[in-house]
Amino acid sequence: MAPTDIREAILDILGDIAPDDNLDDLKDDVAFREQLELDSMDFLDIVMELRKRYRIQIPEEDYQQLASMQSTVNYLSPMMAGI
Amino acid sequence: MIAPAKNRTLPDHDRIVITGIGLASPNGNNLAEMRENLLNGRSGVSDYEIRYVGKTLAGICDFDERKYQPRKERRRGTRAGSVGIYCANEAVVDSGIDWKNFDRTRVGIYIGVTEHGNVETENEVYELKGFDYDTAYWSHHHNPRTVANNPAGEIALNMDITGPHYTIGAACAAGNAGLIQGSQMLRLDECDLAIAGGVSESIHTFGIFASFASQGALASNEDPTKASRPFDVNRNGIVVAEGGCLYVMERLSDARRRGAKILGELVGYHMNTDATDFVLPNAERQAQCMQRALDRAGLVAEQIDIVSTHATGTDSGDSQECAALRQVFGKSEKTFFNNTKSFIGHAMGAAGALELAGNLGAFTDGVCHATINVDDLDEACRLNGLVINQPRELRQVQYILNNSFGMLGINSAVIIERFSS
Numbered sequence: 012m013a014p015t016d017i018r019e020a021i022l023d024i025l026g027d028i029a030p031d032d033n034l035d036d037l038k039d040d041v042a043f044r045e046q047l048e049l050d051s052m053d054f055l056d057i058v059m060e061l062r063k064r065y066r067i068q069i070p071e072e073d074y075q076q077l078a079s080m081q082s083t084v085n086y087l088s089p090m091m092a093g094i
Numbered sequence: 095m096i097a098p099a100k101n102r103t104l105p106d107h108d109r110i111v112i113t114g115i116g117l118a119s120p121n122g123n124n125l126a127e128m129r130e131n132l133l134n135g136r137s138g139v140s141d142y143e144i145r146y147v148g149k150t151l152a153g154i155c156d157f158d159e160r161k162y163q164p165r166k167e168r169r170r171g172t173r174a175g176s177v178g179i180y181c182a183n184e185a186v187v188d189s190g191i192d193w194k195n196f197d198r199t200r201v202g203i204y205i206g207v208t209e210h211g212n213v214e215t216e217n218e219v220y221e222l223k224g225f226d227y228d229t230a231y232w233s234h235h236h237n238p239r240t241v242a243n244n245p246a247g248e249i250a251l252n253m254d255i256t257g258p259h260y261t262i263g264a265a266c267a268a269g270n271a272g273l274i275q276g277s278q279m280l281r282l283d284e285c286d287l288a289i290a291g292g293v294s295e296s297i298h299t300f301g302i303f304a305s306f307a308s309q310g311a312l313a314s315n316e317d318p319t320k321a322s323r324p325f326d327v328n329r330n331g332i333v334v335a336e337g338g339c340l341y342v343m344e345r346l347s348d349a350r351r352r353g354a355k356i357l358g359e360l361v362g363y364h365m366n367t368d369a370t371d372f373v374l375p376n377a378e379r380q381a382q383c384m385q386r387a388l389d390r391a392g393l394v395a396e397q398i399d400i401v402s403t404h405a406t407g408t409d410s411g412d413s414q415e416c417a418a419l420r421q422v423f424g425k426s427e428k429t430f431f432n433n434t435k436s437f438i439g440h441a442m443g444a445a446g447a448l449e450l451a452g453n454l455g456a457f458t459d460g461v462c463h464a465t466i467n468v469d470d471l472d473e474a475c476r477l478n479g480l481v482i483n484q485p486r487e488l489r490q491v492q493y494i495l496n497n498s499f500g501m502l503g504i505n506s507a508v509i510i511e512r513f514s515s
Contacts, residue, residue, distance in 0.1 A: 027169075028169075030165040030169065031164045031165050031166050048166070052170070056234075059231070059233065059234065062230065062231060063225070063231060068230075
């Protein structure tokens with residue numbers, strides 16, 4: 012998957028997790044939590060959906076890599092390159 | 095000389111009244127809709143399909159989940175929670191209370207449930223099969239969705255209520271049990287306003303259908319609207335329904351102070367246990383339950399205008415309840431009997447509360463709605479005052495007794511009096 016496709020995949024997951032939020036103006040370099048109503052259970056949802064949809068296992072110590080869209084795409088790019 | 099009801103001798107602080115009702119029923123999303131459909135003989139049962147069981151029948155609700163609940167909250171929660179949130183908000187609106195300024199540390203939530211957690215557990219196991227039963231794919235939402243207090247807790251979160259909240263597990267007597275719990279907590283000063291009643295999400299668990307089918311107690315009929323037929327000789331079981339009904343209950347002193355409209359007063363109740371069988375009812379204990387509710391209210395059987403029966407459409411359940419009714423009301427010429435499950439099916443944890451609500455309109459319109467689908471009355475269910483297929487106009491309805499019984503021999507009866515100041 013190219014970084015743009017990974018971004019779309021993340022947006023798709025966020026759309027399910029935060030259906031009441033508008034994702035059109037999401038800034039990639041700003042933390043999700045500063046832009047969206049997300050709590051720790053929501054971040055676990057992101058981890059779970061990546062696991063279910065793409066069979067990607069993210070260790071707990073790496074959860075902080077999912078802070079913003081930019082950091083998430085950077086972190087996932089090598090893992091999803093072959094998908 | 096008939097003794098006056100005991101509630102008249104109590105101070106207003108110890109008298110508990112209903113000041114608001116919110117409901118989601120297969121035949122109505124508020125009390126007026128439900129009442130109109132009951133008086134016009136309109137069933138809320140329809141075709142339904144659920145995994146593994148396939149085509150069956152159910153009482154399905156179509157209330158607007160989004161009316162009071164954001165999509166994200168709904169996604170995180172359960173159907174029972176969603177039913178509860180809708181009903182609780184509707185009840186508070188109906189009560190006319192100044193909710194914005196009400197001290198929510200003094201609001202208690204008491205929700206009757208038949209079961210909770212089956213729906214989410216079944217869904218998770220079903221999903222897990224797609225991942226070769228690797229529990230790494232088991233949802234972190236499973237525990238908060240399946241804890242027994244979930245429906246009550248979701249109401250508290252949605253409405254920012256910080257008083258006590260919990261569910262009362264009482265099989266199919268749960269709706270009445272919720273009401274009884276609410277009244278007791280008000281009398282104990284544990285809260286100033288109780289949101290009480292019952293909810294059910296049971297149509298979303300295949301297990302309840304499959305278990306009733308294995309027991310030979312799941313209704314079937316080519317016409318869904320004819321499937322729920324208590325007291326009819328051709329009844330063949332239960333139609334499972336979802337729904338909810340929650341009441342705003344207050345002490346009479348508080349209700350009077352704020353000039354609330356009062357929909358009825360809870361003047362008597364009783365709960366007891368058969369201790370004889372897991373599923374089969376016990377007429378003697380049911381009769382005792384009703385009699386003790388009458389005793390608590392200081393009433394005699396002849397004073398009850400309407401008995402809202404529990405009958406579910408099973409052979410044994412219906413005939414045993416009728417035997418109990420004959421024992422208590424056999425000499426009463428003014429008591430009439432009806433059955434709301436014949437319209438909506440068996441709403442499990444919500445059943446008692448919903449069926450009572452369906453009858454409360456009789457305080458104002460003076461009509462006892464019917465038991466529908468009785469084409470051929472089972473002689474074992476013959477009662478002098480059984481209102482069959484057409485509603486019956488009564489002169490004035492002063493007292494309603496509402497029966498709700500459940501598995502493991504749990505029995506409940508609640509008596510509501512028409513309120514007059």
